[in-house]
Amino acid sequence: MRVILPMLVLAAAPILAAATVETASGDWSRLPKLAHRGSDHLQPRTIVAIQSVAKEENCRLPGQSRDNLDMHISFAAQFSPSGGLDRVLMPRLNCPRVEGALGGVLVEMINAGDYRPTGKNSEGWYRGDLDFEYQE
Secondary structure: OOEEEEEEEEOOOOOEEEEEEEEOOOOOOOOOEOEEOOOOOOOHHHHHHHHHHHHHOOOOOOOEOOOEEEEEEEEEEEEOOOOOEEEEEEOOOOOHHHHHHHHHHHHHHHHHOOEEOOOOOOOOEEEEEEEEEEEO
């Protein structure tokens, strides 16, 4: 089952570009890896908010314990021939608000250059990993 979460993101140009974030299950291991240049756009306040929402809604996230969140998310991203982000596929977490927040973080990080396509896939699909930890 896939759920589409529409996201509007600010592109490098002053024009607004649309990218979709979807939850899906799949094996993206055969896709070429995105170049990962850092996590400059993963804000600590976003991680705290994700942990708070998960607790508030009694969501059980991968890597979550009572006072700790050690999360690893694999995702797939599709880019247009011009290099713009079209879609992000991430695993379903059974917590829509957290899925929306993480999807927004991934879109922001990709558009800001934290992750970049390498040109190794003519169809524009790549895989990436997002890892973070939070401890109360």
